[in-house]
Amino acid sequence: MDAAPRSPRERFREQTRNEAKRVALDQLAESGPAGISVNAIAKRMGITGPALYRYFENRDALLTDLIVDAFNDLGDAMEAAAQAHRRKAPAAKVRELGARFRAWALEQPHRYLLLFGTPVPGFRAPELTIGLADRALRPLLDAVADLAPDGLPAERTAFDRQLTAWHERRGGSPLPPVVLQRGLQAWSRMHGLISLEVEGQFVGMRVDPEPLFRAELESIIDQPWQ
């Protein structure tokens, strides 16, 4: 988006900002959201705490940045995968995009939790994350929509209306409510398994979540459209 950094000083600023964010992610991975502390990050970078205030207005601004970056990163990954598999059949697309989503989450679980986990206490995510989240999930929801046959019924219930309104707000071209519901179902099923996995629930059970995940994707693909 932005043009390349202009002056050397600007370039330097950007480097430092990025390093701070990288270190913040390390802290997040090691100590959870509470570990993202201005002083701790600065110490790791070999500078003093107050120096960081040259780069971020305050701790919340830094946190917001991390979240925005993570959504963008996930969004990039999902769009790249959509692009890579664009010629495949809808079912195959769902498999690929689902796998990509899970892979992204497992590569950096702490980041996944930052986006979809328990809200960081005392931190109110800004409105803009709604749009970002939508971008990250859209390719998969589109692939699910492609599974649908023609001739599905239009709006019938109040719930259907909510779905349609939501879809309109995000600027989607009209789709039957059942399709939208299936999209949310896909998201929720993936999230259920991934969050249990990322939180370590399967470790104690000594069960590999991967086949479970694949089965959930198949269940989305195979589920009849009544």
Added chain:
Amino acid sequence: MDAAPRSPRERFREQTRNEAKRVALDQLAESGPAGISVNAIAKRMGITGPALYRYFENRDALLTDLIVDAFNDLGDAMEAAAQAHRRKAPAAKVRELGARFRAWALEQPHRYLLLFGTPVPGFRAPELTIGLADRALRPLLDAVADLAPDGLPAERTAFDRQLTAWHERRGGSPLPPVVLQRGLQAWSRMHGLISLEVEGQFVGMRVDPEPLFRAELESIIDQPWQ
């Protein structure tokens, strides 16, 4: 389990302990896990921080207590529901138990997150919670198992073996792996929707998660056994 409190002093101790835990849950609801602080709880109770050390060895012991209580409470609720609906058909049982699970989670979302949410940073849940979690989920998994027809195939893959081993460890009588998988699927689908709901993801979308949840229960009931 335990006999009634013996002396007046013991009774008093138990009262204070319970009040501390009640206040801790209030703090949890208001400020997240980080809000569960010895000093803050004591202040709310109108005593000083150190006084609480008469009742809990340290902060972690208090947290552990909260988790154990919550698992037991959920376990009680699920077993009571299983008892109440014991004469119904399997599908109806799954509906009732699923609804009970969600209701419990929504009644006290912070407690649900304490059990199934992002692990509290720096806090290692003791082994015993595994057994407690199992008790809480068992009635529902049993109901799902009751849905299964006879003659399902036995162990075939390495994954099947993991499922069987897990089920054996929890002391269950033999069941086909597909059935065990279906049970985990039910758990994961419920958790996916509930955790998204509890974290407020549906608020911004203005979509009511309740029909989605009911649809997920139906999907568990209707899913073919291949």
Added chain:
DNA sequence: TGTACATCAGTGAACGCGCGTTCACTGATGTAC
């Protein structure tokens, strides 16, 4: 190319805060004779 000045990254001291936890104590409550 050389000097004068403006910019700005980073420092170190300081602020008030809340945290978990220990310790020696006071004073009320319960127990034994």
Added chain:
DNA sequence: TGTACATCAGTGAACGCGCGTTCACTGATGTAC
């Protein structure tokens, strides 16, 4: 029933810690003439 003693809930001071954030400063880097 009355006294002597033991138990134990709760206090208040203190510990060291890390937090976010401000402020006046130093000194290096970049810019303009």
